[in-house]
Amino acid sequence: MSIIQIDNVSHQFGKEKVLKDVDLKIEKGKIYGLLGPSGAGKTTLINMIVGMLRPTKGTIIVDNTKVPSFKVLHKIGFMAQSDALYQELTAWENMEFIGSIYQVKKKILQKKMKEAARAVNLENHLKKPISQFSGGMKRRLSLAISLLHEPRILLLDEPTVGIDPLLRKSIWDEFRKLQQNGVTIVVTTHVMDEADKCDQLALLRDGRIVASGTPLELKKQYQVETIEDVFLKDGGVL
Numbered sequence: 001m002s003i004i005q006i007d008n009v010s011h012q013f014g015k016e017k018v019l020k021d022v023d024l025k026i027e028k029g030k031i032y033g034l035l036g037p038s039g040a041g042k043t044t045l046i047n048m049i050v051g052m053l054r055p056t057k058g059t060i061i062v063d064n065t066k067v068p069s070f071k072v073l074h075k076i077g078f079m080a081q082s083d084a085l086y087q088e089l090t091a092w093e094n095m096e097f098i099g100s101i102y103q104v105k106k107k108i109l110q111k112k113m114k115e116a117a118r119a120v121n122l123e124n125h126l127k128k129p130i131s132q133f134s135g136g137m138k139r140r141l142s143l144a145i146s147l148l149h150e151p152r153i154l155l156l157d158e159p160t161v162g163i164d165p166l167l168r169k170s171i172w173d174e175f176r177k178l179q180q181n182g183v184t185i186v187v188t189t190h191v192m193d194e195a196d197k198c199d200q201l202a203l204l205r206d207g208r209i210v211a212s213g214t215p216l217e218l219k220k221q222y223q224v225e226t227i228e229d230v231f232l233k234d235g236g237v238l
């Protein structure tokens, strides 16, 4: 069953067409990767699934509801490319604040905050203000915040930028756990070993989906050994 269905979607900023006739079906409980060179339209597509941008043409259905929709927003955990954190508040206060916006009950929120902080290995830094956080710590906190209201769908725009390989591995372990609980994850990435871990991939170029399938299917289609080579061959470099 598709939990996200994108039908013939185009988007235009002024005269610039940045997405062109995109069709995509994302199945419930899958980890779906969006790959593509800088400027290909990945962030624009994620922002439209969240409902922050409306398609100029076409429709996006999330969990049987056309977006933008407030009803759907509660089911989505979203992590944007730039971290939207309050610098003067501590990590704990940031989590409390966002959790309260999502109207998570106080007792449940306390439990969820501890779990989420543990999942991203930040439990010893929760009393620090964000102004004292490194780039990677901010990314990890943003990820923790996106999990607080137990979303059924996670939309993550480059979630592991600035995160070292050890932590990246533990974050991917967390993604697998969420997936086992039925959560659908859509992730944009430039990290090729991450792309290989996705169940399905879509390769975007110039606002179009130029290839999609499992990592193995893409490697076969491009007759190469690695996803990095799929990316390079598609860009005309190999």
Ligand SMILES: Nc1ncnc2c1ncn2[C@@H]1O[C@H](COP(=O)(O)OP(=O)(O)OP(=O)(O)O)[C@@H](O)[C@H]1O
Pocket: 013, 016, 018, 036, 037, 038, 039, 040, 041, 042, 043, 044, 045
């Ligand atoms: N608010 C905006 N106004 C005008 N143009 C925009 C806006 N946001 C994005 N664009 C343009 O849309 C195109 C797609 O951008 P987008 O951020 O979706 O790409 P991306 O694939 O996510 O790139 P990256 O990998 O660098 O994050 C780019 O040409 C960009 O300049």
